[in-house]
Amino acid sequence: RQDPDYAEPGYERTGGSGHRYRRDEYDSETDIEPIADDEPEPAPAAARRGARASAASPQEAQRGSRRGSGGKSAGRAQARASGRPARSGSSGGRSRRTRVASRKAAERQRRRRNLLVLGCVFVVLFVVAGGYAGYKFIRSMGGPEDFDGPPGPLAVVQVHTGDTAEQISQTMVERGVVRSSGAFYQAAVRNSGITSVQPGYYAVPTHSKGADAVAALLKKTSRVGNVVVSEGRRLHDSTDVNTGARNEGIYRKIADASCVGTGADKKCVTYEQLDAAGATADATALGVPAWAVDAVRKVPDRTRQLEGMIAAGTWDFDPSGTPEQILAQLVSESAAGYETTGLLQSGATNKLNPYQTLIAASLVEREALPQDMSKVARVIVNRLAVDQPLQLDSTVNYTLDRTEVATTDADRARKTPWNTYAMPGLPATPISSPSLDAMRAVENPAPGPWLYFVTVDKQGTTMFAESYSEHLRNIQRAQQSGILDSGR
Numbered sequence: 001r002q003d004p005d006y007a008e009p010g011y012e013r014t015g016g017s018g019h020r021y022r023r024d025e026y027d028s029e030t031d032i033e034p035i036a037d038d039e040p041e042p043a044p045a046a047a048r049r050g051a052r053a054s055a056a057s058p059q060e061a062q063r064g065s066r067r068g069s070g071g072k073s074a075g076r077a078q079a080r081a082s083g084r085p086a087r088s089g090s091s092g093g094r095s096r097r098t099r100v101a102s103r104k105a106a107e108r109q110r111r112r113r114n115l116l117v118l119g120c121v122f123v124v125l126f127v128v129a130g131g132y133a134g135y136k137f138i139r140s141m142g143g144p145e146d147f148d149g150p151p152g153p154l155a156v157v158q159v160h161t162g163d164t165a166e167q168i169s170q171t172m173v174e175r176g177v178v179r180s181s182g183a184f185y186q187a188a189v190r191n192s193g194i195t196s197v198q199p200g201y202y203a204v205p206t207h208s209k210g211a212d213a214v215a216a217l218l219k220k221t222s223r224v225g226n227v228v229v230s231e232g233r234r235l236h237d238s239t240d241v242n243t244g245a246r247n248e249g250i251y252r253k254i255a256d257a258s259c260v261g262t263g264a265d266k267k268c269v270t271y272e273q274l275d276a277a278g279a280t281a282d283a284t285a286l287g288v289p290a291w292a293v294d295a296v297r298k299v300p301d302r303t304r305q306l307e308g309m310i311a312a313g314t315w316d317f318d319p320s321g322t323p324e325q326i327l328a329q330l331v332s333e334s335a336a337g338y339e340t341t342g343l344l345q346s347g348a349t350n351k352l353n354p355y356q357t358l359i360a361a362s363l364v365e366r367e368a369l370p371q372d373m374s375k376v377a378r379v380i381v382n383r384l385a386v387d388q389p390l391q392l393d394s395t396v397n398y399t400l401d402r403t404e405v406a407t408t409d410a411d412r413a414r415k416t417p418w419n420t421y422a423m424p425g426l427p428a429t430p431i432s433s434p435s436l437d438a439m440r441a442v443e444n445p446a447p448g449p450w451l452y453f454v455t456v457d458k459q460g461t462t463m464f465a466e467s468y469s470e471h472l473r474n475i476q477r478a479q480q481s482g483i484l485d486s487g488r
Contacts, residue, residue, distance in 0.1 A: 144182035144210070151205035151212065152176075154261055156224060156320040161199040165189055168197070172213055176206045183210030193218045200316040201225035203260045225319040227257040231312040231435040232365045234398070235278070235304065237271075241404040250310055250433065251275055254326065258319040269323050277323035279303040285324060287332035291344065291354040299429055300417050308362050308430025310334050341436055346443035350381050361438040362430035366394035372453075372462045373441035379450050379464070380442070388451065390420035398431040405455075406484050457481040 155175040159168055169184035178184045187210040188194045194214065202222045204213055216222055229250055236249040251274040259268040278286065283296040288309060299305040306327065311334035317326050343354050352360060360380050368376040383390055396411050397403040398418045412421040417428035450464040452471035456478040463474040478484050 144186055145180045146183045146209045147179045147207045149207065149209060149212075152207040153205070153265070154203045155206045156201055156203055156260060156318060157217075158201050158318065159197055159199050163199070165194055168194075168217075172204070175204075177204050177208055178210050178213050179207075180210075184213050185210075187211040187214045191215075191218070198223075201318055224260050225257055225317045226314070227253050227317070228314050229253065229310060229312050229433055231438070232362075232432045233312065234432050235307050235310075236275070238400070239402045241402045247403075251278070254317070254330070257317075258326065260319055269319065269326060273323040274327065275303060278306045278327055281324050281327075285328065287328035287330070287335070289332070289335040289339075292335070292358070295355040296429075301428075304429055306331065308358055308433055310433055311337050312365075312433045312435045313337065337436070338439060341439045342443055343439065349444060350377075350442060351385070352381075352442070356426055357439070357442050358434070359426045359430045360442045361434035362432045363390070363392055363394060363427075364441055365434040365438040366432050367392060367453075368462065369460045370437055373438055374444070374446035375448060375450065375464055376453055376462070377438075377441040378445035378448050379453050381445050382449070382451055384425065386451075387424055389424045390426070392420050394431060395420040395427050398427070454478050455483060458483055 155177055157168075157171050157175045157177060159171070163171075165185055165188040166181070169178070169181040169188065172178045172184045173181050191214050194217075197217060201224050202217055203224045204216045204222060208216065233253075234247075234249050235251055237252055238247045238249070239245070240247060251271050254274055255269055255271045259266055261267055279302040283293045283305065286306060286309075288296050288306075292309070296305050296309070309331045310327075313334075315330055315333065317329050319326070321329070338354075338358065343357060346357055347353055350357065350360075360377065363380060364373050364376050380390060393405065393407045393412075395418050396407045396414070399414075399416050400411065412419070415422040417423075418431065420427060448464070449466045452465040452468065452474075453462055454471065454474045455462050456474060458481065463477070465471040465474060475484075
């Protein structure tokens with residue numbers, strides 16, 4: 001039933017004890033904690049004065065009690081007459097207002113707790129939903145999906161200079177090595193060896209799991225298409241007269257570096273295929289630069305038209321290409337390397353065009369040690385200036401299958417487009433692949449009047465002379481050392 005002492009709805013008294021309680025806070029009367037109807041209230045000042053008076057005179061206290069009682073009854077009667085509920089005093093009203101305020105504060109705190117709980121639930125739901133959406137997005141963008149295996153045939157992939165793990169992973173997807181870039185990338189960033197991968201070409205199984213693809217890439221045997229061309233090496237094989245050893249030519253080196261796979265699955269470009277491509281394809285298709293195209297097309301022996309056009313150094317090529325494509329890649333990159341030395345501007349100093357400078361540099365490479373290159377270059381330039389035959393043994397040996405430092409009278413007498421004993425001027429092509437040091441030596445020869453030079457001992461000591469008589473004395477010294485003795 002409605003509590004008559006409270007204007008705020010929702011509070012009732014129990015039927016048994018008469019205590020007040022809020023209906024929505026308790027399940028039964030036994031759970032109710034009673035709220036006292038009256039709390040001790042501080043006595044008004046008049047009452048305190050009456051108490052003092054009572055202590056002084058019992059008769060006065062009795063009179064005061066009757067006056068107080070009558071006043072109270074009158075107050076109640078007046079309240080009933082006015083239709084307002086009777087009040088026991090102003091302090092009692094304040095006590096009830098305090099309890100009402102406390103209940104409202106508790107209700108507000110309860111609502112704040114509920115809002116906090118709802119907020120936490122919302123955040124959790126948002127994170128879960130966002131994570132699922134992110135997962136769906138990654139999957140839609142080719143996320144870390146993996147091949148189940150088994151691996152397929154080998155594919156050749158290229159790692160470029162400066163490639164990151166992410167860029168390599170994209171290449172792996174494009175070549176069919178892994179199903180997704182994420183599969184490779186996640187495995188790569190967990191493997192510190194990925195930082196040691198060098199630019200170049202690698203043979204890696206297709207349809208591989210990400211971790212397996214990374215492991216395959218890091219194997220030393222996976223590197224393919226990497227060839228080292230030493231200074232002074234020729235295109236074709238030759239045999240050393242004194243040792244009988246085969247001197248592998250550049251074509252042989254390229255063929256060996258082109259192999260991909262093992263056993264029955266091994267595939268290589270052959271020496272013969274490279275030789276044929278180098279002899280039959282047009283110079284432009286073979287990557288020959290504009291400054292050499294005309295001269296290369298006029299070479300009398302087409303099998304030698306690319307001599308010197310593949311520079312000394314370490315090169316990477318795509319072994320999955322055709323023989324023509326492989327040669328074109330190496331020739332074009334070599335030409336770019338030659339041009340870094342100032343080749344195209346060197347004619348102002350040595351009076352030679354770029355292709356002639358390349359030929360002269362190949363002679364210097366075969367005839368001189370590094371410390372003598374600029375002086376040998378000066379001898380060549382000086383002789384060309386006066387139209388004097390170069391008479392270099394290296395040009396005699398170039399067209400021979402069996403070579404040595406010395407030459408025979410018969411060999412020197414053979415007339416070929418390369419034998420500088422039998423004709424003036426430069427040979428028809430370079431006779432080897434020169435180093436960049438040899439190129440620089442010809443581009444900027446040491447100043448001097450020399451027209452002759454000869455190596456006088458097996459340590460490589462070279463003597464230079466301006467006059468022929470002085471040169472003859474140097475030749476005698478060389479003969480005494482045995483360096484000019486022929487093995488033929």
